[in-house]
Amino acid sequence: RPSCSATTALISLGSLLLLVCGLWLLVTIFWLQAPSNRTGGGDGSRALPEPQACGVVPEAWRFDCYPERGVVVTRELCEARNCCFIPASSSPPAPGRNGVPWCFYPPGFPSYSLVSVNATDLGQTGTLVKTVKTYYPKDILTLQLELLYETDNRLRVRITDPSESRFEVPIAVPKATEKASSPAYSVELSNEPFGIIVKRTSTGAVLLNTTVAPLFYCDQFLQLSSSLSSQYIYGLGEHRSSFLHDIHWNTLTMWARDVAPTELTNLYGVHPFYLAMDEGGTGTAHGFFLLNSNAMDVVLQPGPAITWRTIGGILDFYVFLGPDPASVIGQYLEVVGYPAMPVYWALGYHLCRWGYGSSNATWDVVKNMRNYRIPQDVQWNDIDYMDRSLDFTFDPTAFSTLPDMVKDLHSHGQRYVMILDPGISSVQPEGGYWPYDEGLRRGVFINHTDGSTLIGKVWPGLTSFPDFSDDVTHEWWYDNLKRFHDKVPFDGLWIDMNEPSSFVDGSTVGCPDTELENPPYTPGILGGLLRAKTLCASAVQKTSSHYNMHSLYGLLEAKASARALKRMLGKRAFVISRSTFPSQGQYSGHWLGDNRSHWKDMYTSIAGMLTFNLLGVPLVGADVCGFSEQTEEELCVRWTQLGAFYPFTRNHNSIDQKPQDPPAFSPAACSAMKQSLLLRSSLFPLLYTLFHRAHTHGHTVARPLLFEFPKDVRTYGIDRQFLWGKSLMVTPVLDPGVDYVVGYFPQGLWYDYYTGDSIRSKGEELRLKAPLEHINLHLREGAVIPTQRPNTTLFVSSGQPLHLVSSLSEDGSAGGELFWDDGESIDTFETDQYAHVVFTVNTMTSEVLHDHVEASYITVETASFYGVKVEPTRVMVNSHDAAFTYRANQVRLGVRSQRLSQPYSQ
Template sequence: VEVMLQPTPALTWVSTGGILDLYIFLGPNPQSVIRQYLQVIGYPTMPPYWSLGFHLCRWGYTTTTTTRKVVERMHNASFPLDVQWNDLDYADKRRIFTYDPWRFGDLPQMVKEFHERGMKYILILDPGISSTSPSGTYPPFDHGLKRDVFIKNATGNILIGKVWPGPTAFPDFTYPETRKWWEDCIRDFHSKVPVDGLWIDMNEPASFVQGSVEGCPDNDLENPPYTPRVVGGQLNSGTICMSAQQNLSTHYNLHNMYGLAEAYATNRAFTNVLGKRPFVLSRSSYPSIGRYSAVWTGDVRSDWEQLRFSIPAVLQFSLFGVPLVGADICGFGGNTTEELCVRWMQLGAFYPFMRNHNDKPNAPQEPYVFGQKAQAAMRSALNLRYSLLPFLYTLFHHAHTSADTVARPLFMEFPTDPNCQTIDRQFLWGSSLLISPVLEEGAVDHLFFFSLGQYLLLPAPLDTINVHVKEGHIIPQQEPALTTTASRRNPFFLTVALSAGGWAWGDLFWDDGESLDTYEMGNYCYVTFIAGESQIVSDPLRLNGALDGLILGGLQVFGVPSSPHYVLANGDFSVCFFTQVLTVTSLALPMSEVFTVQWAL
């Protein structure tokens, strides 16, 4: 379907065929429209906790030695890194479900080492299955042939396209047997290389030849009465023939759902193999993919315009029920500059999914390659993100259970403020954090809205990204570390922004971070925090042991009018400081028990 906006105002819909089911969601406000939409397509999945950490990837980490050095240099420079990735470099002759015996011969050992560091490992998995390996040498194709899992051309033979390994066949994920075969492939590979996540790329599906190596028939499906303005001018440009045969229908009817069908198959297979929450990242997307997969915004360029465009791209996916989304930090194509990469890391620290990913021919852009000032700014942004992960994880819980948005456009939070309707250079996390990134080269001040409609100019030198807490909110945080494995054991602290009346509220969802269906099974902790009348009280509404041994180490309270005479924590005097903000330190209050922190003015 092609949809065009007219100034009238009106929408013009032109469809290439099929049945149109139109759903009208009446709101009355933006958040309820999103909730009504997600009641149709399904609420998003709950991600594993570690997937909210920092991910690092590059096409061009050519050996296990190179990949290990990247991790070593990241941690030696005190940059948090949870997940190391490999692009197609790892694969033998670029064939998926293999690894290169010369350059990646000790891949299983490397993954084991990463796990011992408390890290995770992800690699790329394209759907194109190499079709030219000698018979008996490449089981994914041999078994797929026997089990009849591949898409056929109009004459009933296997359709052969061309992707990275050369001639390839394409699995038909609408066929139940294909999904079983795909699980067998993943299970077999995982038994050798215990990967923690799968990155499904090229799944539009993409092909380097038009239609197939033999071309496509001249018929109405390949040349319909109307062709939308697609790249290449034909529906089969850069992909497979529209008249190709799949289990459910022709590819013409199923093309846009190919990535969704693969994401569903990969999520289900990987869940069965792991026995815990899977992580899947998909390039192609379709309504309801957020139930099975994260998404990134594709191969963006390293420039300031793409940095700015990444915000509306991420926010749109949020509205579409895909909260776990981000853009390639510092850009994928072309060379970044130090300033651009710093500003992108600061913005990327507030993408729900945070990955720095770079293309083979470009200048390196790992955080440790830059000058000390730039590194300090990036480290600061990363540590801020890691400190906020309990809050971010709680937002994902609300997205999963209530269809709330994680990264949120301002118009959703302030629907009656007309100024907020056009803002796409700032965004919120939940309803309580406002993120105002610098998006122009050389800028050290940043102009932005308050919900009262005021413009304010704030300083934002290279080491600063402006983040503001909305009054009346309590943000649960945790001392950062180099991995979430370590940070999840650290003391919590609270950031409290009192309202004008002296009140605030916040909450924390906490489980083991990886088990399946913890909310549905009641296997989690949920704690609320309430501030008012010069005190903060926690209320653990549900406990399952996940918070045992974890403590509240401190808190900071904004909006206390003057220095208190004293502070009591569960009745005992506590260390506190006051410079416009009340800071309470050296606490050791168990998170799994009710606690009260009071101050006397």
């Protein structure tokens, strides 16, 4: 509401001031409470809003009434929609705009009314009706509301069409069987106009308020707006941006698209979930998830408020109450599924490039890495290994020794991964092509509406596209993988181009002129058409039209691939996918796409990594040193240091660039890269344990500082630093030509990981030395982290004894844990085939919480204690004297004892 302060400067009489303000308030209430007085009759006619009603809406709370792109909105166009037209104080935004809307909804714009509410076993149901149609076609005038109090910290709301079945996203979500007994939320329903207000019962904080703008529910246009609890919003993937989203008229479009990471562009994946911090630095947080796969715009505005605008499906959303950020993510993953436990070698160093040219050239790179004794667990090949770019083939000339190379990798404890694209060549090469022939016979390909196979164009030329929503396709996919594995025993899959991407719009014969191809409203997707560089929206899949299924394509291909690998290998599946959707973490990891060799790309990769950890895909990383354009030595060194702390670490570059594997650079640069990769290998026990926590509890692996310090508002925007788990802080150099980095240290005691030197922070930024060969790591007080002596592969490293590093709190205490299994068997936690050890420091003790044969392989060789204030005169290990060292300036105690080298049975 506008204040009366400007009026008081002109009118000094207090009584007159009260009268003016009172009349103004009455007018405002009238327009909010009595929309029937401003609407026409049953013919759908509406009167224009009164100017005074428009004038009371602050700019920050103006919701766009004319969101179509490429249209210069005039007063006539706006008022034809019975909306307010007021030029904003700023200059008019350009088409495809982000800015204060000039055309916006007046108070009391016709919307739905709640006409009945009934209690159910799980919550409430209600009926919504409206009598005035909107300006989008096929209005649905009667809706069904369903409120489901599923758990004390999870509310589900469904708004559906009771007269007709509409598309719903085909992923499994939990079904509540009883109503929450003590919900942490309260729900208020507004009748006229309809709205939902969700509050946190402990504080009264409003987490959701949909009364701020009208609800739309048309066949191809659904819109829901709400206030936000604060400006601190995260998630809403996949977009290239800072970790903390900008709420100043920021539109995030979602529709899976093959495009190099670019700001303000819909990218490879679709994740309509956000995490929001509550106002006031309370440390509480909540989440919101819209279960919808159709093309959509998500608009953030400075109210703060959000608008969801989608062109199909239903409104099916969840509110998660936390109360802390980590709990919100765990509650979200209870719905979409916890991530899979990765096979151990997935956490090693991966090397790839597009353009090795031959299997012998690839093999030479591997041998060179071995000669330099640089850690490498996995070698990859891009599409150049294929025969004429055909899936499930390899070039019989240039890659004739590929099977021998893979055999050699296996003999050295290394693994092999190759790329697969979903596009299957529809042009018959000489001798036929079994994947296409058999696919036609089984009917696995996506079709046009007339039943003919849709043909696009990808690397091999004309291609057809498997329909992974069909179980028949899964079986065909498995058969193809098995046939190829018999020739080249690969270990994992890299599935690319699966938005799905095509080099032509729609198909080689175009797309029909239908409502699916040309909806009344098209979100701000790159290219302006749903079919831009992908398939026709009207294309037919078994589950539904591509219009509904498009953004699910990468998820369903990943699901088919993971299932096939488990069945074929009898081990955990390793799949890395470009396109993703909620629940993806159950089946694959993700890399952040075709980035560039720029310093900015290295910086934004941190935000991408943190965001995907929020989204339940913790096995994530960016192409180290950059994919396209030529990298620089300094950039590659710094990026390798940062990449050593991606949960998924792969160096990959393009065909037209020079090699960028570590030996390709100067001896000094190669040495710096090697040291960072050895450091990663030494921390494998910690990283593996963090992935166990992600798999079993929905925790993040790479973690924003705000998760551990949610009451420290200064952490809310930090995306140049991050944590592994709760205790290891990484502060990389992200700028060229510097030998220092500035990092923020939340309040508490921190220790230099390498030296044990302590920093007592009040919550402050500190300048840290960072020569080219060094990445800053700090341990938070109170931690015990397990490490191992590194080697060139994790297979060797994981057999080494442990070294425990303890960072003592002020009272001398610390704690940590280790999860250990064979690293590759399926469901070891679920079938009790693992060891779980908890470490505690006052007197250093360990407790085996779960014993298994794996525990017999765990030995401890050494231990270090940071923060020992007084030099000890004697150290005992299992009641026996042990040798130790003490350096007062580093406040570090090192202990070595043969007693620690015994198998870990207690």
